[in-house]
Amino acid sequence: MGTDNWRPSASIEVLKQRALVLQKIRHFFAERDVFEVDTPALCHATVTDEHLHSFSTQFNHPFTPHPCTLYLQTSPEFAMKRLLCAGSGAIYQICKSFRNEETGQFHNPEFTMLEWYRPGFNHLQLMTEIDELIQLILGCDKAERVTYQDIFKQHLQCDPLTATLADLKTLANRYGYAELAATENNKDTLLMLLFSQHVEPHIGQNRPCFVMDFPASQAALAKISSANPLVAERIELYFQGTELANGFHELTDGAEQLRRFEEDNIKRQSKGLEMMPIDQNFLAAINFGLPACAGVALGIDRLLMLAFSCSKIDQVIAFENSRA
């Protein structure tokens, strides 16, 4: 540890600019009648996704004999959807989110997330609004829109929706991942590897780029398209090598939601990961009725990295984790 570790990892000038960007974002939503909410960071349940690792801690309740486990949220999604079910209408939140096992050029275990929901919008209408916000903050051109299938085919000469496991292994071999491909039997893992290493670096270089219609197997909490059951109504926004935002035309079917959670836990179990308690309050809310809506989560720190041409997340947050 150097003696300079007390110092912020971002410059004071960047931190001032950061404050101005947050003001602009709040103004953007105020003008559109989307109101700001504040939901808990510490909850009794958390995400079940096998690729997300929540921090957990013990709550010693003063009136009960046993401590209970609480989880720091990886995103405010569940609580915000409960507000939507309770009739909130359009809402947004700027909050800290926490993800264990994530650190790197674009990752800090705690980071600032902007998440918003638009009842009555589908993912296409939401894309237009995201685009307007990005143009306002970055002063960039209007984003382009491509489908996952088209852009994957264009860069890797392979159809990601119809490729077999054997096809993807061959492709991974050709790109130098022979060892990894030899033991990998999950199509999505190979798709994610190839997409992140050989498609992402080429898209959204001059203007932001929305990728739409992800494979149904990577739907997360998005609706499956009624026009094409092979794809989900999920979008991702990329700009200059950075993955900026992930949005869904939200799944509103409670039974389907529960099935996905249970499937996640089976995957966790098969990988030797701890199974996660299913958020019963969230499920009850979805069963009560989530209005048709679209929602998106956007990484504020990454947006600032682009705004100030910083190459590391450390340069836009006051104290990155090793100094925290």
Place this chain on the structure above:
Amino acid sequence: MLDGEPCNILENEFVKPGKGQAFSRVKIRKLISGKVIEKTFKSGDSVEGADVIDTELAYLYTDGEFWHFMNNETFEQIAADEKAVGENVKWLVENDTCTITLWNGAPIVVQPANFVELEITETDPGLKGDTAGTGGKPATLSSGAIVRVPLFVQTGEVVRVDTRSGEYVSRAQK
């Protein structure tokens, strides 16, 4: 361990798609052959750990071919070759303690202390009156290393250098 060689991780880039599997793209130096290769692992994958030990030894001298180190408790001596010393040769100071990594008893990496003190053998006199010095100037040290030092530091002075970054820290405390 990779392909039967102990390896050193030079860079590790964390790659994670928005919703999905995380990967580590690592740059690895094979410590015996000296080869640098790139590899991609899934997060959580593991490889066999190399059975290496680190020992703290004092640097004695070089005969031009080998660099000799001694254990100050047992007085046992060990000689490291050029491959093990590598670029760190410029930070070796007599009697300073270095960390030597041994694999099967043979030294494969020589790591100098984080901070070393070396005498300046040559540097420009610098501008008169400039005591803060913003830009600095190059200075050659007795070990052959070249570092940037503030303008007020002169030939003959002993300076403290961070061997990890190769940067000047301060004048040596007397």
